[in-house]
Amino acid sequence: xxxxxxxxxxxxxxxxxxxxxxxxxxxxxxxxxxxxxxxxxxxxxxxxxxxxxxxxxxxxxxxxxxxxxxxxxxxxxxxxxxxxxxxxxxxxxxxxxxxxxxxxxxxxxxxx
Amino acid sequence: xxxxxxxxxxxxxxxxxxxxxxxxxxxxxxxxxxxxxxxxxxxxxxxxxxxxxxxxxxxxxxxxxxxxxxxxxxxxxxxxxxxxxxxxxxxxxxxxxxxxxxxxxxxxxxxxxx
Numbered sequence: 001x002x003x004x005x006x007x008x009x010x011x012x013x014x015x016x017x018x019x020x021x022x023x024x025x026x027x028x029x030x031x032x033x034x035x036x037x038x039x040x041x042x043x044x045x046x047x048x049x050x051x052x053x054x055x056x057x058x059x060x061x062x063x064x065x066x067x068x069x070x071x072x073x074x075x076x077x078x079x080x081x082x083x084x085x086x087x088x089x090x091x092x093x094x095x096x097x098x099x100x101x102x103x104x105x106x107x108x109x110x111x112x
Numbered sequence: 113x114x115x116x117x118x119x120x121x122x123x124x125x126x127x128x129x130x131x132x133x134x135x136x137x138x139x140x141x142x143x144x145x146x147x148x149x150x151x152x153x154x155x156x157x158x159x160x161x162x163x164x165x166x167x168x169x170x171x172x173x174x175x176x177x178x179x180x181x182x183x184x185x186x187x188x189x190x191x192x193x194x195x196x197x198x199x200x201x202x203x204x205x206x207x208x209x210x211x212x213x214x215x216x217x218x219x220x221x222x223x224x225x226x
Contacts, residue, residue, distance in 0.1 A: 105154065
């Protein structure tokens with residue numbers, strides 16, 4: 001089982017719709033969780049952190065479910081510019097606290 | 113603007129011919145990372161420098177080496193590139209090891225091996 005798993009997609013969504021996708025992680029001791037966004041053939045950029053209480057930033061909402069070991073990202077009123085790959089990232093505790101475990105990403109395509 | 117710069121953006125090398133990729137940063141961050149990313153895959157950490165301390169990931173092939181002559185620059189040397197080394201190579205920085213979650217990436221160098 002992969003440490004961080006994501007549905008690769010693509011998710012094809014009409015503009016203006018709401019879309020959500022999940023990411024599961026295997027290490028129950030994982031401490032921190034993040035969503036990065038990566039545009040086609042570009043570098044990843046931090047989108048938002050995922051806090052235990054949930055985190056909302058404009059049209060984006062990230063949530064953490066520790067019991068089921070997954071995080072989610074919800075995008076409301078999707079825009080064409082939201083088309084990208086969304087990478088789930090988990091920070092492990094302990095001696096390897098520098099290490100981020102990356103998912104392979106979920107590809108999102110917003111259609112006009 | 114403070115940033116992470118990678119040169120070249122595209123690099124073509126021949127099978128077995130050594131190649132060096134470069135990364136520079138104006139953020140004055142302590143940590144610099146090198147990742148390999150293949151199509152539709154997660155970025156794979158190769159190694160990182162915390163200041164001058166080099167940390168190699170256990171599964172990084174010996175074929176990959178790195179140098180950090182000063183705070184601003186970091187190089188990735190591939191001694192004998194194979195066809196399987198064709199990938200995007202991403203350089204990233206973070207302020208410190210306690211802030212690894214917020215990494216600033218360069219635009220990447222896409223390596224082709226012929």
